[in-house]
Amino acid sequence: MGNLVVVGVDGSAMGLAAVEAAATAAERRGAALRVVHAEVPIKPRHVVPDPASRTLVQEAATHALAVAPGVAVTTNVVTGDVVHVLEAESQAADLIVVGSRGMGGITGLLLGSTPVSLAARSHCPVMIVREEHRASADTGPVVLGVDGSRDSDEAVDVAFTEAALRRAELVAVHAWQPEKAPAGATPESAERMLAQATAGRAVTHPDVTVRRDLVGGTEREVLLEASEAAQLLVVGARGRGGLAGLLLGSVSQDVMTHAHCPVITVRRTT
Numbered sequence: 001m002g003n004l005v006v007v008g009v010d011g012s013a014m015g016l017a018a019v020e021a022a023a024t025a026a027e028r029r030g031a032a033l034r035v036v037h038a039e040v041p042i043k044p045r046h047v048v049p050d051p052a053s054r055t056l057v058q059e060a061a062t063h064a065l066a067v068a069p070g071v072a073v074t075t076n077v078v079t080g081d082v083v084h085v086l087e088a089e090s091q092a093a094d095l096i097v098v099g100s101r102g103m104g105g106i107t108g109l110l111l112g113s114t115p116v117s118l119a120a121r122s123h124c125p126v127m128i129v130r131e132e133h134r135a136s137a138d139t140g141p142v143v144l145g146v147d148g149s150r151d152s153d154e155a156v157d158v159a160f161t162e163a164a165l166r167r168a169e170l171v172a173v174h175a176w177q178p179e180k181a182p183a184g185a186t187p188e189s190a191e192r193m194l195a196q197a198t199a200g201r202a203v204t205h206p207d208v209t210v211r212r213d214l215v216g217g218t219e220r221e222v223l224l225e226a227s228e229a230a231q232l233l234v235v236g237a238r239g240r241g242g243l244a245g246l247l248l249g250s251v252s253q254d255v256m257t258h259a260h261c262p263v264i265t266v267r268r269t270t
Contacts, residue, residue, distance in 0.1 A: 003031045006089045007097040008082065008114070009060040010037065014099030014131050019060050020067050021129045021262060022097035027068035028165040029094065035060045035075045036089055038082035053077045083117040090122040095264075097127045100256065115256060119237055119265040125158050129262045140261070141169040141211075143230040145223050145251075146197045151236025155266040156197055159234040160205045162264065168231060169209045172198050175222040176214050190214055219251045227259040237267035 007022035009015040019035065026033040037057045039050060057075035064073050078085045090096050098115050119126045144159035146152055156172075163170040174194045176187060194212045201208070215222045227233045237252055256263050 003029065004034060004093045005029065005031050005095045005097065006034045006036055006086070006093045007060075007064075008036055008038065008086050008099075009057060010082075010099075011056050012099060014129070016060070016063055017131045017133065018097045018099040018127075018129045019064050021127060021133070022095075023064040023068040023071055023073075025095055025097065025127070026071045031094060032072045032074065033064055033068075034089070034093075035064065035073060036085065037075075037077050038085035039077055039079045040081070041079050082114050083121065086114075086118050087121045087123070090118075090124045090126075093124045095125055095127060096122055097129060100128050100130045116253060119252065119256070119267065122267060123269055125264050125266045127262055127264045128256045133260075133262050138166070138231060140229045140231040141171045142166060142232045142234065143223070143226045143261075144170060144172045144198075145219065145233070145235040145255075146172050146174045146194055147219065147236070148193050148197070149236050150268045151266060153197065153236075154268045155234050155236045155264075156201070158264060158266050160198075160201045160208055162232055162234060163208045164205045166231065167207075169211060170198075171226065171230070172210060172212045173222055173226050174212075174214050175219040176216050177218065187214060220254045223251070223255050224258055224260070227255065227261045227263075230261045232262055232264065233259050234264045234266065237265045 005022050005026040007018050009019060023033055035057045037053050039053050054077060057077055061073045061075050086096055100115055115128045142159055142163040159170055172194055174190055176190050191214050194214060198210055233255060235252055235255055252265050
């Protein structure tokens with residue numbers, strides 16, 4: 001991966017919220033920002049790409065520079081399906097940022113198909129942003145959902161990096177449900193799993209303060225409640241309870257839809 005943040009834009013207000021988050025993320029990383037619009041091919045068309053698409057990405061780039069003047073911003077209009085376009089972009093990116101629902105979203109639908117499909121296929125972490133996330137973007141801790149899954153393990157490194165970049169406390173959260181725990185599991189064993197998940201990162205991130213919370217309740221309830229005071233929530237794309245063949249877990253989809261802060265989903269790619 002390169003030192004690059006990519007943001008997908010579609011002209012919606014939610015897309016502009018994603019641009020602001022992406023510009024800030026690029027500034028924190030000292031990374032370049034690429035503004036990308038996927039233009040769905042329509043026939044017949046006399047001019048490809050549509051001049052309006054060029055205007056759209058240039059306006060988004062101008063908005064990004066207003067947020068982070070020192071960031072190097074480029075634009076790209078690509079003809080093709082938005083998920084396929086952003087999946088290809090993710091191969092060279094450190095982070096992809098998208099709005100939770102764009103212009104193509106159905107009224108009343110809280111989460112569009114693009115974030116779900118992209119989170120299930122991306123080669124890098126995906127940040128999902130809603131307009132209402134703007135107010136608390138820089139306050140509170142970074143919350144990490146821990147469940148012992150492979151994707152959750154991958155999310156640990158991302159969460160520590162984000163906490164370090166934001167100079168924020170990291171709160172590692174595990175939802176404890178005795179009735180759904182594996183045979184022989186106890187609160188003590190759950191606490192050990194939580195401690196082990198974050199162990200060893202003090203060497204690479206010595207300035208990050210870590211708090212570990214074992215909380216009674218469902219994963220969805222626990223993570224959504226934790227997101228109320230957080231500036232960012234980081235979760236694995238699929239948890240331990242994920243069904244074989246299901247590309248994105250139900251808990252991940254729930255928090256992407258309902259969290260009170262931006263959400264980064266992390267998929268294990270190796």
